[in-house]
Amino acid sequence: MRELRNSFVSWVVGIIGLFVFTHNSNVALDTKFRDLNYLAWEAVTRETDQFKQVKDRDIIISTTSNDAYEFNAGRFFYNTGKRLAYIFRIDILWPELNTCQESLDGVCSSTYLEGSIDRAKKTIPNLNRDKNNWPRVTLDGDWVDQMQEVNALDNSEVWVLDLFLMTPNTAVSYFSRTTDRNGFPTVKLNSSQVFTVSKSKDNEFNLKVFDECLVPRNQQATRSSNGLWIREWEFPKNTDFTVDYRSVFFGSC
């Protein structure tokens, strides 16, 4: 009788263990849902020439950046060696965009909004730290302090950068210099750089912007060190026009 009971208990323990382990394994795999975002960022910032013209003290504006994850000025500096003034989310620089009325073309009017550099100068002080906190270490060369000096941003260029998933297998990176460094971000479309970073070597889809299909610069994608496939895209010649950065949306051809 005892032997039967002991056997039963062992079986119950084993079966519960089976399902608990499986559950834990499922939850563990769920944590990897951001892996492609992260690996795509690493591939784009470390293994492409997308940022070769960026210099120290430049500003990047984005709709997809997130200081809580890898898309931030610190990681950008670590990966590219370029020490930006900051990467600003567009709604942090212009919080009024969150509440404005949409104009006829579906985009909030930017006519009366302050320019990028002026807004950046007003926003950077939010990053100040109280120097009287213990321990009162001397923070020589606090970059945030340096960005608030007079003329600190006089030579800064303003860029826009977005990195987002188009599909669960492919991320898109869009990067462009703004046409007016102290205006609201507008971009010249065919001067922009676009990369896709994909899990598969074969092209999942062709990109489209403003009803124009982009074409791959090379036939073959390049393999990144983290196992993803990088492909650069070109805009067709008839995309030589300037648009509000917020109106750049990607689709597929």
Add this chain to the structure above:
Amino acid sequence: MINSLKILGTNLFSARRLLLLSLLWVLSLTNILKTSWAGDDWPVSQTPYWLQWRLGDIKPRYVLHEALYWNNQWMMGQGRFYPLTWIESRFLVSYFRDLVTYKMFSALILTLMLILFLNVVRKLLPDSKFVVAVFIGFCLTMQFRRSFDPHFAFLLMVPSILIKIFIASIFFYKSADETKSLARRVVYVTLGATFMFSAFITYEYAFVLVLIPAILLIQGYVDSGRQSNMLSFKQTIFRKDFLLTLMVLLFVWLGYAALVFLYLRPKALDISGAYVLGFSTYSFAVIAEQILATIPLLQPVINVVKGSSPLEPSYLAVIFALLLFLLTRLLMHEDSKTNGYTNSRKLDKPRISRIKAINLNYLAPGSLGTAMLITPALILAFQTTWWEQSSITNTYLGVLIQEMGLAVLIGILLRKLINPPISVRAKGKSKEKL
């Protein structure tokens, strides 16, 4: 190595039991190694990059400054004081930046936590089979969470407080055991108090875990009194040295409470959200939900019913289940062969009353298990924001502590259910059954 083996009350000759335990734990850790950055780990893991961008380099004093900056913000804003977690986490991610090394370090810390936990359990009931039964219980209760998970996320904060609390408990126990040298006893009490306070300033959950060192302290004096002077329980707890040590423990506990509630909270600028405290009838529902949330199989079954993840066991899961089955089977098979002989040096010394031995056998570990199961739930019960969001699927970081508490209770159940009465071999006498 020898000491870690003795934790399990075994020796190198019980290799198969140790092998099964090790394999089971390594398999459990594979699920930790599979995880990515999660929860608070994501933003905190960016610390070294922010430091390099802002200050040009990563130096220890810069990391310390960063950690204490955030501690100051929470201290002045919400009246919370837990600087050690800021310091530990910032140094951790600054020097273990790669996900693989970070997860391997996490696995190491969890292993240390487990060894200390089993050591504490063994002190309360020095029976190797009971320790193994508790380990089996923990294999069943350790369940990952999709919301706030303390096993693989939040920068090892909960394992860190548990390590400190367990070390403090062991020192308090040893102080009771130390009868020859007063200086050594003072050192043990001081170390116990230091580790206990360091647990409080790691995370506030440690504040309610003061019961763990208290239970170990009481058990230490009971064991010591029983062994040397044949003192009764009542005689033991009124001993001067016991009362003095207990006062030290209470002084540290109340000292932290005074710091937070009498000094920091009144000065806090903006107590809000989860740090607004209260108590109502909702609190009882929160306590019940958080206790029920630790039941094994509940999370997997709920996920299947919701359709959020199918339960398709992998080959590793099958191996894990098989090893768990074998270990349980082995435990029962060994016991029926040896007739429940324990290798406790405490119990097989001078003869003890039969009835008292049965009562004391499970009282101490039962108290530990119950305390660990209920006290983290109390913390949520006192937070007004948790009155509406608490459920059996929505838990918080203290759930790891509760899982350990439930593992102890499962261990007691397994030990009582499957084993014959404990036998004690007194010196020069034939075996007696209790």
